[in-house]
Each structure stands twice: as structure tokens, then as C-alpha cells.
Amino acid sequence: MGQQDNLPASMAPSDKDAAFRRLFFRMPVASMLVDASNGCVIDINPAFQKLFGWDRQQSLGRDTGHEFPLWHSKRQRESMLEHFHQHGSMDHFEAELLCRDGQLKTCLVSVEYIELDGMLCRLSMAYDITEQKRFDAELKKSQERLHMALNASQMGIWDLDLHSRTLHCSARAAFMHGFHAYPWEGPLSFFTRSIHPQDRTAMRRAFVAICRGEQRRYRLNYRQLGHNRQTRWLEATATLHRDTDGNPLRMVGTLKDITDRRRNEQALIESELKFATLFQGAPEPYCLIDRDTLSIIEINHSFTEQLGYQPEPVLGQTPEQAGLWHDKARTRALLEAAKSDQNLKGHELIVKHRQGHNMTCELSTALLTINRLPCLLISFKDVSARKKAERALRASEQKFALAFKASPDSISLTERDSGRYIEVNEGFTGLTGYSADEVIGKTAQDLGIWADYQQRADMVAELNEKGQVRDREMRARGKFGQELLASVSVQPLLLDGQNCMLITARDITEQKLIEARIKHLAYHDALTDLPNRTLLADRLKQSISLYKRVNLRGALMFFDLDHFKNINDSLGHSCGDAVLQTVTQRLLATVRKQDTVARLGGDEFVVLLSGLEADHDQCLLHIRGTAEKLRKALAQPMHIEGHALELSVSIGIAVLPEHGDNPEDLLKRADIALYRVKESGRNGIAFFEQAMQLAASERLTIESELRQAITQGQFQLHYQPQIQADNHRIVGAEALIRWQHPERGMISPASFIPVLEESGMILSAGQWVVTEACQHIRRLLDGHMLTENFRLSVNISPRQFRQQDFVEQIEQAIRDSAIPASYLVLEITESIVIQDINDTIAKMQQLRALGVSFAIDDFGTGYSSLSYLKRLPLDTLKIDQSFVRDCTQDPNDAEIIRTIVALGLNLHLKLIAEGVEQQEQLDFLVKLNCHAYQGFLYSPAVAEDDFMRLLEVGR
Numbered sequence: 001m002g003q004q005d006n007l008p009a010s011m012a013p014s015d016k017d018a019a020f021r022r023l024f025f026r027m028p029v030a031s032m033l034v035d036a037s038n039g040c041v042i043d044i045n046p047a048f049q050k051l052f053g054w055d056r057q058q059s060l061g062r063d064t065g066h067e068f069p070l071w072h073s074k075r076q077r078e079s080m081l082e083h084f085h086q087h088g089s090m091d092h093f094e095a096e097l098l099c100r101d102g103q104l105k106t107c108l109v110s111v112e113y114i115e116l117d118g119m120l121c122r123l124s125m126a127y128d129i130t131e132q133k134r135f136d137a138e139l140k141k142s143q144e145r146l147h148m149a150l151n152a153s154q155m156g157i158w159d160l161d162l163h164s165r166t167l168h169c170s171a172r173a174a175f176m177h178g179f180h181a182y183p184w185e186g187p188l189s190f191f192t193r194s195i196h197p198q199d200r201t202a203m204r205r206a207f208v209a210i211c212r213g214e215q216r217r218y219r220l221n222y223r224q225l226g227h228n229r230q231t232r233w234l235e236a237t238a239t240l241h242r243d244t245d246g247n248p249l250r251m252v253g254t255l256k257d258i259t260d261r262r263r264n265e266q267a268l269i270e271s272e273l274k275f276a277t278l279f280q281g282a283p284e285p286y287c288l289i290d291r292d293t294l295s296i297i298e299i300n301h302s303f304t305e306q307l308g309y310q311p312e313p314v315l316g317q318t319p320e321q322a323g324l325w326h327d328k329a330r331t332r333a334l335l336e337a338a339k340s341d342q343n344l345k346g347h348e349l350i351v352k353h354r355q356g357h358n359m360t361c362e363l364s365t366a367l368l369t370i371n372r373l374p375c376l377l378i379s380f381k382d383v384s385a386r387k388k389a390e391r392a393l394r395a396s397e398q399k400f401a402l403a404f405k406a407s408p409d410s411i412s413l414t415e416r417d418s419g420r421y422i423e424v425n426e427g428f429t430g431l432t433g434y435s436a437d438e439v440i441g442k443t444a445q446d447l448g449i450w451a452d453y454q455q456r457a458d459m460v461a462e463l464n465e466k467g468q469v470r471d472r473e474m475r476a477r478g479k480f481g482q483e484l485l486a487s488v489s490v491q492p493l494l495l496d497g498q499n500c501m502l503i504t505a506r507d508i509t510e511q512k513l514i515e516a517r518i519k520h521l522a523y524h525d526a527l528t529d530l531p532n533r534t535l536l537a538d539r540l541k542q543s544i545s546l547y548k549r550v551n552l553r554g555a556l557m558f559f560d561l562d563h564f565k566n567i568n569d570s571l572g573h574s575c576g577d578a579v580l581q582t583v584t585q586r587l588l589a590t591v592r593k594q595d596t597v598a599r600l601g602g603d604e605f606v607v608l609l610s611g612l613e614a615d616h617d618q619c620l621l622h623i624r625g626t627a628e629k630l631r632k633a634l635a636q637p638m639h640i641e642g643h644a645l646e647l648s649v650s651i652g653i654a655v656l657p658e659h660g661d662n663p664e665d666l667l668k669r670a671d672i673a674l675y676r677v678k679e680s681g682r683n684g685i686a687f688f689e690q691a692m693q694l695a696a697s698e699r700l701t702i703e704s705e706l707r708q709a710i711t712q713g714q715f716q717l718h719y720q721p722q723i724q725a726d727n728h729r730i731v732g733a734e735a736l737i738r739w740q741h742p743e744r745g746m747i748s749p750a751s752f753i754p755v756l757e758e759s760g761m762i763l764s765a766g767q768w769v770v771t772e773a774c775q776h777i778r779r780l781l782d783g784h785m786l787t788e789n790f791r792l793s794v795n796i797s798p799r800q801f802r803q804q805d806f807v808e809q810i811e812q813a814i815r816d817s818a819i820p821a822s823y824l825v826l827e828i829t830e831s832i833v834i835q836d837i838n839d840t841i842a843k844m845q846q847l848r849a850l851g852v853s854f855a856i857d858d859f860g861t862g863y864s865s866l867s868y869l870k871r872l873p874l875d876t877l878k879i880d881q882s883f884v885r886d887c888t889q890d891p892n893d894a895e896i897i898r899t900i901v902a903l904g905l906n907l908h909l910k911l912i913a914e915g916v917e918q919q920e921q922l923d924f925l926v927k928l929n930c931h932a933y934q935g936f937l938y939s940p941a942v943a944e945d946d947f948m949r950l951l952e953v954g955r
């Protein structure tokens, strides 16, 4: 049907055309009339002009096929026309039409035939749907986006009609509620029955609140119970829509399955709980930092314990503000690195302990999300101790290297098994002569470093067994073949998995020689190189234990050179030494190899005869024979330093094993036998006998009794008058000590003076004698019994004279008794004089200056030397009684006395003869002009009272 058919049928055709034209021009739809016969434009309406921008005048008459470029797509036009020609009309053909300005418009084109003024026309109308198309497209897009978004967020949607309470759900929403995954529509109550009973109230409240307008939206979580009682967590949102009057109309919302999220949240809560527990309980200090603000969120107990910071002051601060460290650059680097998702590991930092000291810590970081907050977990590992240990190790390694290099000892590093040298120091070169280049890489065996390679094997065995070797003596060989003794210490080392040895070696060749020498000296006498007392004791011990097991004997001969002291003192020590060496040679030349010759000191020699096989008597014979042989050997004249000397020896012998089962006893017993020889005039041999032991122990008894005698005043002085030879008057006296023993009565000094001398008690006894003698003079003076020329002689022992304060002691005694010193004569022996002539002279001169005079006792019995005699400030020579005794019978003694008297007279000395018992003796002496005498002829020594009486008679 054409467009005109819509006009009223009562209208005439021309009216109809006019009305159509009016309608055409008013139509809001873009319309165009085209001549159907030629396709030229008859007219366009204003809506057309507006839509496409074409001017009416320009358009009219144009051929729509060629001249009027309306169609964008030729194919579209052809397709439209084809359809039009086929069907006679065209409805809503969507086409892209061009505007005059080139814009494209999407239009729905409808075309139909109309007859206008008798002319067949095509009426084309274009509805512009460009906007609608765009809108549709966008809507579609947005729907797609929504769909995608819902899909992506796994959401379902629902729409509730509040009047009918009918619920429309998307397939996903339905599925979430336990339905099949298809869109669902039905009553709300049916849909919500699977909601967990505990959540229904909350759901209902939210629903009511939204309907009442208390809130526009809600979002709540609820549990949905599935068929298999599996619970799902759903999150529902709802938005209320109202009608134009404001009444609730619909409620639209989403549903989301949040079961996993809830589970994750729960897991997170649990994991955060675990984290918190771990965090607090961790043994290492931990600090949790807000990644964005860098402020401290939490510190753990270890942090407080080890770094000293309590949580309170540091929480909320940055580490720097809290004073943990001050190295800003490092902090920044540390935190930046951590922030940029690079977890740090073992980042070393100096951290300040709360108390101010620095700690070296290794920091490690981990990025975490705690309560949805990005955090940085920092762990602090205190490595101060390790660092210190490392420093110490480095220092010790340096020290080791230094010690290795600088050590004067030879240090070498070798492989334990092969002995291959890895490193040597300069000390090694010094010791062996090999440079490092010459040895490194070679083995000890290659070089022949060890003189005895077995020793190296033994050393390695010891190292394996004990873990180290200390001061092992080993024979080494140097580069030039020189052998040396080394003290070797070894420490095991593991170098690159290889067992090695650090060998320290020191040349002890020299030291060993010295040690041997020292050892030799410790057991030998320096002068004669003979075994000393220690070595002798050793050999004695061996002999004793041997002789106990086998039937052998030995003899210990104790030698004493008679009057050796005199030789030493008078001829000098070098002469004395030469004598001792000659004695040594002679002894050694006389004994067998297995015998021992030892020197105990001074002139004491010992010969140990060993391994004597014979019965007792034969043995004794053999021993005596040997002793005699030795005595004779020593008696041979010696020519030393121009002196012809003849020695005699005293020998005391103890027999092994019967005379003692230890060296001390044997030596003591040989000494006792020797003592016996000396007692009986020396130059002899004596075997030890038990009786001697008794005598010796008697001597000991005397010694202890003498001590008492001194303290208990058991000594007395007796006085033997000295008579002037020409007028028989008493001109003096000799004070002689007596011991009034409480049981044994008066004891002669001959038996105890030697004991006093040996024991040293002579010093106190001698002092007592001097004091007592002075007091005696005092009493005589007080009794007016003395003439001015009276002299009292006192015997002075060598030890007494040698005392440092001897002069003072005499002076003191004189002063205490207040006597003129001239009354006192000190009798000294030759042995005193020759011990130290200068000291003797000095002391004598000092005393002489006081007025004390000196007599030399027993003159002629010793090594009298005229030269000494001349130098001494002497007054008197006493002729020994041994010459006097036989002077009337023995021409020798007579001659000696003559010589002594001549000598004395020559030296202007007074002469007193001792032991004059017979008138003939006196006559002989008087004839020689001997000045005075003493002896039994006139009187023995008598007690003080008796002496006084003698004085009265004999003055």
C-alpha cells in the first residue's frame, strides 16, 4: 500500500497530492521522493535536509544512482533495490548513508511506490538510528563487561520483585544456592530456605532495614547449606529500587561465593597466629616494620633480650629513630632493597645495643602481609662473637705466618704420608742449608733430611698415637752432609683435606754436648776428672746390690794425704792441685780398669776395688796388698814446680758387702778406719773393725758431752809454770784446759781438743779460755803475786785465730779483766802461720800494738819456713817436747834443738823448751842458752790454787 492510501478516500486526487505534499514536508522522518522511471530526485523534505545536510535545490533532479552520493556502500544500495524490485516495497533496511559533510549515518530505510500527480514515485524514508546503534552497541558492550565482570568476580545476580516476592536469579546465583546452573525464578522463601539458621536473623534484619529505608544497601555474609551438608559462605549485596512514588519496588543484588576467601581468611588468621607465636618465640631477634612508613610494628622477646630494647619506646619509631643504628646510607639501602622486593640475606650492619655498645649483626629481611599490611620482617643475627673469633683467627693466622717466617727455629710443613715439603721457613734453611726452592715439592726421603729414616717413621707413629710429638730427639742431615741432633716437635694439620705435619726443629747438637758436659761435671771432679762423691755413691750402690746377689766382694779405700794442707798452704794452690793430679794419675795407673778412683774433695780420694772373687781372708790379703801398692805408688817422690815432695797417705778400708749395705755406711766406715790410722800417727792402712765403730760413737758421745760441758761450766784452766833456766824462777805459765767430767773426772785436753776442733766448739771453748786466763791474771795481780815480767801463755787453735773478730775478742777479754796486755802471750802453731800469712801478720801486729806477745808452739814439727818466721812479730819460740824427750840420747833431736836455739837467738827470740822431765835435759838446754823451760821436772800443770802456791814459793 502506497503512502497516499493513508489519506482520506473522499479527497480528490489533486487534493490528495497536495495533502501528501504538506504531510511530506512536515514529516519528522527524513524522506525523499524519486521518480521511479529514471531514479531522479523529485523532492526531499526538511528532515532529510537536516539529517544529511543536502540543500533542496541542489538535490532536485539528481540521479540517485550517480549524481546523488547518498549511499556509502554501492553493494548495500544494489541489495536494497534488488529486494525492493522483487517485493515492491522495502522495510527497515539498515544502511550506511553519507551526509554531505562526509559523516556516516546508520539509518533504517523504508521504500515504497506512490503515485503522485499520476507519476510513479518511490518514497524513501530514512530513520536515523546512528545514536540508537551506538547506544545499543555500548549497552551491549557494557552488558558484556558486566557479564564478564560478574563472571570474573564469580558473582551471581538476583532481582527480587517486592510485591510478588518473586526472585529472579542468574545461573551462577542459582548454582550458589544449590540449584542447577540455570537462571532460576521462584518464591524468595524457597530460595532462602538453605540459608544457615544462625544467619537467617541477620539476613532478615538487613532485609527489613533496607525496606524501611534505614539503609539503601547492605552487604552481608551468610552460610548456605548444600545438599551434602556442605557449608558455603556467600556474600550478598542488595540495593533497593523504589517506584516513582518512593515505595519499595525491587531489590537487586549480587551473590558471591566467598567460601575460599573465608577459608583463606581463617587460614590467614591461623597463620598470623602461628606467625605471632613463632615471632615471639623465635630465638633470634626479630623486628616487624611497616613497609611504607618504616616504623617498627613489633619486636620479639629475643630482640629485647639480646639488643636490650623494650617494646614500648621503640614501637612506632623507625629503626633509626629508635637508635638501632645511625648509618643512614646503609639503612636507606637496606630498606630500599627490602622494599623493592629483594629480600636481604646476611646483610652485615653495626647495631647499637640499648646500653650503647656496638654489635655486629647479620640482617635478613622478608616481605610479609600481616593484617593486609605490607610489612618487612627483619631478623638480627648477632655475629659479634663470630666476627671477633674471625678477627682473632685472622690475627692468629697472621701471627702464625709471622711466627712461621720470623721463627729462628726451623719450621716446615710437609705431607704426613709422603714427607713432601709444602713450605719451609728461613730457620729451616739456617738449620739444614737447603733453600725453600730446593726442598718444596721434594720429600724428606729424596733429600735424606733424616739421618735415620726409621726415626721419621717412629715420629709419625707417635704423632698418630698421641696426636702430637714434643721434643723428640732426631738425627738430621744438612745439605752438606753435616749430621746434627735436632729436637723435633710436630703438630698435625689438615690442609685441603690432606694430612700434613707442622714440624718445628731446633739444633740441639751444641746443647747436647753442653748437657753431656754438665752431666759429666755433675758426676766428676773438675780438677782431676775423677768420679765425684755422687758417681761413687752410684757405683757403690750398683756394686752392693750385685754383691748381694753373687758371691763377690769389693773394697772401699778412703785415702787421706798426710799433711796435704801444709803443702797447699805453704806451696800454693797450684802446687797443691798439681800434687792432686799426680796422685790421681798414680792411683789410676795402679788400679784395674773395673776399679773406680774417685775424689771426694780436698785431699780425700777413694778407690773402689770391684768384683773380688775369693774367700774372705784371701780377699783381705788382696785388698791389703793393693792398698800397700797404692801407698807405695804415692810415696814415690814428686817433682812439682821445682819442689821435691814426698807424700805419705793414710788409708781406711771398708769391705763390701759386709761393712755396709749402702754407700753412706760404707764411706763412714772407711772414714772411721782412716781416722784410726790418722790417730795412730798417719801413713798407714787400717781395715774397718767393729771396735772402731765403738770409738767413733764414743767420739760422738764426747761431742754431745762437750756441748754440755761448755754450757754447764765443766772446764777449768790448769797452769804449768815456765821457769827461767838460769835462776829457776817462775817467769810465766802456760794455761792448759782441763775438763772436769761429772762421772769420769779430770779429762786431758789431748782427748777432747781434737773433738772440739772438728766440731767447731773450739771457738766458744777458746774464747772461754782467753777470758778465764785474763781473769786469772787479774786475780794474781789483785793478789800482788805477779812480777812485771810475768807472762801467761794461752793456746790458740787455728780456727780460733782465723775468726774475723779474733783481735776484738782478745781486746775485749783484756779490757773486761782490766789487765795490762803485756801479761798475755798467745801461743800459735806453725799451721796458723802458713794458712794465711798476711792475715796472721796483720792480726799479730794489731794485738802486739796492744801489748800482747806471741810464742810459736811446737816449733820444728811442721814445715818451718825461715822466711815466714822472719816476717812474724814473734817473741818466743817453743821447742817441742818431742825433740826434748830424747835430746840426751838422740843426736838428731839434740841437733834439731841446737839449730832451733841458734835460730831463735839469731832472731832475738826468747826460747822455751817444753816437756823437760829430767835434769840432763835441762842441763843440755841450759848449755845451749835456752832461756826457759816447762815440764814435769819443775811441775805439771796444776790448778789455780796450787799454782798460786807455786808462785809464792818460786818467785
Ligand SMILES: Nc1nc2c(ncn2[C@@H]2O[C@@H]3COP(=O)(O)O[C@H]4[C@@H](O)[C@H](n5cnc6c(=O)[nH]c(N)nc65)O[C@@H]4COP(=O)(O)O[C@H]3[C@H]2O)c(=O)[nH]1
Pocket: 720, 735, 736, 737, 748, 749, 750, 753, 766, 769, 794, 795, 796, 797, 857, 881, 914, 915, 916, 917, 934, 935, 936, 937, 940, 941
Ligand atoms: N809427757 C810430758 N808432758 C808434759 C810435760 N810438761 C808438760 N807436759 C804436757 O805437755 C803439753 C803442753 O802443751 P801443748 O804442747 O801446748 O799441747 C797442748 C795443747 O796443744 C792442747 N791444749 C791444752 N790446753 C789448751 C787450750 O786451752 N787451748 C788449746 N787450743 N789447746 C790446748 O792440748 C795439748 C796437751 O795439753 P796437756 O795434756 O795439758 O799437755 C800439756 C802438758 O801437760 C812433761 O814434762 N812431760
